[in-house]
Amino acid sequence: MTTTYSDPNVTPPIGQAVPLGFQHVLAMFASNVTPSIIVGQAAGLAFGSPDLIFLIQMAMLFAGVATLFQTVGIGPIGARLPIMQGTSFAFVGVLAGVAATLGLGVALTACIIGGVVHFILGGFIKHLRWLFPPLVTGLVILAIGLYLIPVAIKYAAGGAAEFQMAADSFGSLKHWSVALTVIIVSLLIKFFTKGALSNSAILLGLLAGYGLAFVLGMVNFAPVAGAGWFTQITPLPYGFEFNLGAVIAVTLVSIVSAIETVGDASATAKAGAQRDATDEEIAGATYADGLGTAVAGVFGGLPNTSFSQNVGIVGMTGIMSRHVVTIAGLIMIVCGLIPKVGAVIASMPLPVLGGGVIVMFGMVAAAGLNMLSEITMSRRNMIIIAVSLAFGLGLNLVPTAVQYLPDTIRVLATSAVAPTALMAVILNLVLPHEDAT
Structure with missing residues (x-):
């Protein structure tokens, strides 16, 4: 008799469950730590x-x-489904802009408040989905990807010089070769292998780049030697600093993130x-x-959300067991409690990380385009896309254009994601639909 694992409460044998848990970790590990590096920088x-x-x-x-x-x-x-968070x-x-101008204390405070709002949304999220059709959600995700690609x-x-790289070596062949x-390694593994290996393509590509960077003398292991073996967890490590603009910006993104989680929960049940x-x-x-x-915000971590790539693992393996993903969560907790793991990641030269995030951020933009492909490209929808992106990305690229606005509104206006989301929601509500011809 063949055991079915379409029931989330059924656990595969431990010899199968643990490797599957590691597979979930490998699929999301690089994406999970990268946002903290960018915001910290x-x-x-x-x-x-x-x-x-x-x-x-804290991210792990x-x-x-x-x-x-x-x-x-x-x-x-909790959905009590095999949903991996990261x-x-x-x-x-939003957070990189806030952290750069107002500091990590303001950014993390906004995360705490945004998380509370996100939690409250759970009570009526099903009634808000109409505000965020594929046109709006796809636009926001596309704006996120386009904003991050230059990074x-x-x-x-x-x-750059401010990241402790010599200005005259910026763009050097050594950096680009890494x-x-x-x-190249990520793409080769992704498309010419299968299973766990294919799902770990970005992580293995980063390891290959890390190896080359080590050979080229670009890796400094001093922070690893100096790191401890156990993480000291401290509430509000950067204090509690309220800024209305930062809170509004994070809350707007929280609403979009909530809609994305609804999609992932639905996709997991289907897969x-x-x-x-x-x-x-x-x-x-x-x-959840x-x-x-x-x-996470209370202890210095950035906002969490469901990870769509792990939904793909559920669909690929056909194993719906939530206990497998529980094992993955426990593995991440163990990694997060050992500072030497974080030190190894932090010793990664920027060009190594850059190669990985070119793929990751490009995929974020592509995911937005994929969602937009579900809509009809009518004149109305094209105008919504054009105006929303023009405002969202334009004000971010030229922040001095709104330098005389009050601080709170300026933070919102130059965050790229918030103005794109706000403009897309408003235009989608007020512009009349065109009659079918």
């Missing part, structure tokens, strides 16, 4: 510094904690059990998302 943290290592540790630790909120659950919190790219644009190119070319190695997600599962997934974000 924007805040002025030196590469390999204890503060940056700390942010990386609270990705694991948030995953347990989803898979194990607490009362109505640090969200959606917030990077990826900057990293691949060697960072970044291109990451890209693993060929059924629709229940209202309780969707609400529980949203509650918000709670994970708020708790």
